[in-house]
Amino acid sequence: MLRVEAEACQFGGQCADMYCHELNITGAWVEAKGTEGLRFQAEGARDEHPQWLQSGVIELKVFHGCIEQGALYLNFHVKHLGRGGFAVGGLLGEDEHTEASMPSKACAHRTVL
Numbered sequence: 001m002l003r004v005e006a007e008a009c010q011f012g013g014q015c016a017d018m019y020c021h022e023l024n025i026t027g028a029w030v031e032a033k034g035t036e037g038l039r040f041q042a043e044g045a046r047d048e049h050p051q052w053l054q055s056g057v058i059e060l061k062v063f064h065g066c067i068e069q070g071a072l073y074l075n076f077h078v079k080h081l082g083r084g085g086f087a088v089g090g091l092l093g094e095d096e097h098t099e100a101s102m103p104s105k106a107c108a109h110r111t112v113l
Helices: none
Strands: 003-010 018-026 038-041 053-055 058-066 072-079
Touching: 003 072, 018 072
Parallel strands: none
Antiparallel strands: 003 018, 018 038, 053 058, 058 072
8 A cells, every 4th residue: 555665874984874865655544645656766856844745644744854963864654553454564663673783793883891
């Protein structure tokens, strides 16, 4: 019913935080709005006051952000997912994500006592 694909990258080096810089939103709930999909890019036009978009039984909003170092990113919010009646999968949903959440060996912090 709703598929969200995001491209994220690290800003500030190998062990830095990940930021989303591109979003593609597709699925039957989006198509019901008369479009094949929604695409957002961090470098794209900024909506200073983004509105919630009704899509099926949920609402979603995408807005732009900027970190202190000047890198642009996207934030994605969804309301009422529980009303959809479907399991939420993927990395930020109910799917297994242990491996994806582990820092690489180069980034692991160790304390020697």
